[in-house]
Amino acid sequence: MTIKLGVPSKGRLMDKTFEWFANHGITLRQTGAEREYSGAVDGVDGVELVLLSASEIPRELAAGRIHLGVTGSDLVRDKLSQWDAKVVELARMGFGHADLILAVPKAWVDVDTLDDLDAAAAAFRARHGYRLRIATKYHHLVREYLKAHGVADYQLVDSQGATEGTVKNLTAEAVADITSTGETLRANHLKILACDPVHKSQATLFKSRTAHCTDADRAAMSVLKNMLQVGD
Ligand SMILES: Nc1ncnc2c1ncn2[C@@H]1O[C@H](COP(=O)(O)OP(=O)(O)OP(=O)(O)O)[C@@H](O)[C@H]1O
Numbered sequence: 001m002t003i004k005l006g007v008p009s010k011g012r013l014m015d016k017t018f019e020w021f022a023n024h025g026i027t028l029r030q031t032g033a034e035r036e037y038s039g040a041v042d043g044v045d046g047v048e049l050v051l052l053s054a055s056e057i058p059r060e061l062a063a064g065r066i067h068l069g070v071t072g073s074d075l076v077r078d079k080l081s082q083w084d085a086k087v088v089e090l091a092r093m094g095f096g097h098a099d100l101i102l103a104v105p106k107a108w109v110d111v112d113t114l115d116d117l118d119a120a121a122a123a124f125r126a127r128h129g130y131r132l133r134i135a136t137k138y139h140h141l142v143r144e145y146l147k148a149h150g151v152a153d154y155q156l157v158d159s160q161g162a163t164e165g166t167v168k169n170l171t172a173e174a175v176a177d178i179t180s181t182g183e184t185l186r187a188n189h190l191k192i193l194a195c196d197p198v199h200k201s202q203a204t205l206f207k208s209r210t211a212h213c214t215d216a217d218r219a220a221m222s223v224l225k226n227m228l229q230v231g232d
């Protein structure tokens, strides 16, 4: 057996994850062609690299199919109910920072806070006969947040990408999405509500609580954790 380490297979998180491990003396590398999803680990024995979609890493950790995984803290919290019973946060990695926020059209001059949104949602339902639509892929986190803040008169509509475009396309009135520079929101004439973000995300190294380990795996895990200077 080997320790399986799941890492995002492309994009912004993959490159920075490789850098982060390199800074700890461990080389992660893609083997084969640029888009081939196979990899290798140098610098520590008994660890295997598995390249996966960032959004699938939480599920693979929870199922115990990988022992360690790097992904956004937002994705783990959204995709795993009672996430901390299934995975342990070993290290916040200091990149991939993004805030999950709520945003409404800039033209809604009377809506700046969650209380305003609540009032606008009630008025919207009275006027249109259906609930104000909030487009998001973060269903679980957004529902919990709005419930905790007493906003009820809304419906979530699923958007797996280009979420800020849903308002212009008239498939939603508001959005809950990740932002880092704010450029996509500005370009789509949206403004962030003045309230705490739903979640402040960053790339995080997680350990599965369920993945099976042999004695050799436990030894490899211990060496790896020492090199990464993490404990759990
Ligand atoms: N603009 C951004 N800046 C920084 N981090 C971001 C940004 N957008 C998304 N992220 C973070 O990147 C992580 C992965 O998001 P992304 O949408 O790239 O993954 P994905 O859609 O699962 O990838 P894949 O297409 O492989 O399924 C999330 O944790 C998210 O918080």
Ligand SMILES: O=P(O)(O)OC[C@H]1O[C@H](OP(=O)(O)OP(=O)(O)O)[C@H](O)[C@@H]1O
Pocket (backbone or CB within 6 Å): 160, 161, 162, 163, 164, 177, 178, 179, 180, 181, 182, 183, 184, 185
């Ligand atoms: O604040 P900004 O720097 O403008 O970044 C925010 C955008 O980045 C992400 O989208 P991504 O690029 O992953 O594309 P997607 O919409 O297809 O998910 C996110 O969903 C926002 O749309």
